[in-house]
Amino acid sequence: MGREVTVEQLAEMMIDLQALGCHNINFVTPTPWVPQIVEALSIAQKKGLYLPLVYNCGGYESVETLQLLDGIIDIYMPDIKYADNKHAEKYSQCPDYWDRVRPALKEMYRQVGDLVVENGIAKKGLLIRHLVLPKDIAGSAQCFEFISQELSDKTVVNAMAQYYPTFRADHFPEINRRITAQEYRHALEELKKRGLDSGFQQTIDTIYRIIVPEWTDDLKE
Numbered sequence: 001m002g003r004e005v006t007v008e009q010l011a012e013m014m015i016d017l018q019a020l021g022c023h024n025i026n027f028v029t030p031t032p033w034v035p036q037i038v039e040a041l042s043i044a045q046k047k048g049l050y051l052p053l054v055y056n057c058g059g060y061e062s063v064e065t066l067q068l069l070d071g072i073i074d075i076y077m078p079d080i081k082y083a084d085n086k087h088a089e090k091y092s093q094c095p096d097y098w099d100r101v102r103p104a105l106k107e108m109y110r111q112v113g114d115l116v117v118e119n120g121i122a123k124k125g126l127l128i129r130h131l132v133l134p135k136d137i138a139g140s141a142q143c144f145e146f147i148s149q150e151l152s153d154k155t156v157v158n159a160m161a162q163y164y165p166t167f168r169a170d171h172f173p174e175i176n177r178r179i180t181a182q183e184y185r186h187a188l189e190e191l192k193k194r195g196l197d198s199g200f201q202q203t204i205d206t207i208y209r210i211i212v213p214e215w216t217d218d219l220k221e
Helices: 007-019 031-046 063-068 085-092 097-112 140-151 181-193 204-211
Strands: 025-028 053-057 075-078 116-118 121-131 156-160
Touching: 007 025, 007 031, 031 063, 063 097, 075 097, 085 097, 097 121, 097 140, 121 140, 140 156, 140 181, 156 181
Parallel strands: 025 053, 053 075, 075 121, 121 156
Antiparallel strands: 116 121
């Protein structure tokens, strides 16, 4: 559940993580706390913090807030969840998701550019996650088209296969199952068509053995 900390304590936590040998400071869903995070960073950097800073979010961001972080965040790691507002509203109660995520991702890319990796460790840039959904409800092809055309065909995209139906998924039969291997394979084909296949992908064998070991033969098809 977490616990309340002061900005001074947050700064000290960052310094402690650096001392442990962590490769970055990863802020997960940080938007509500941006003022406090920036204040804590000011303290931590005076104490010697030098690690890359990661802004790990769902992609539904205010451009105005992101502009305040220009020059502060090193790595943006957003999701791109849906390619249309209709599905975003139906499944996530977010009727303007597609309208928000596109300018947000453009601003992130403007600030940090393509992902830079040194000795296997990310140092700066944009890394986008996309969760493939049953029946292509996420609109994978449209998401990839936007990324390649409006951002960069060198954008690193993590195409994820681990969708798991939970919470109120049983209210919607079309998403009340995991994806099939065919659905994931199709998403990877769309990714490759747009030259975005240099990112992180999960092999079909890995999906079978680790991510969804209970898949039946019909799902594998």
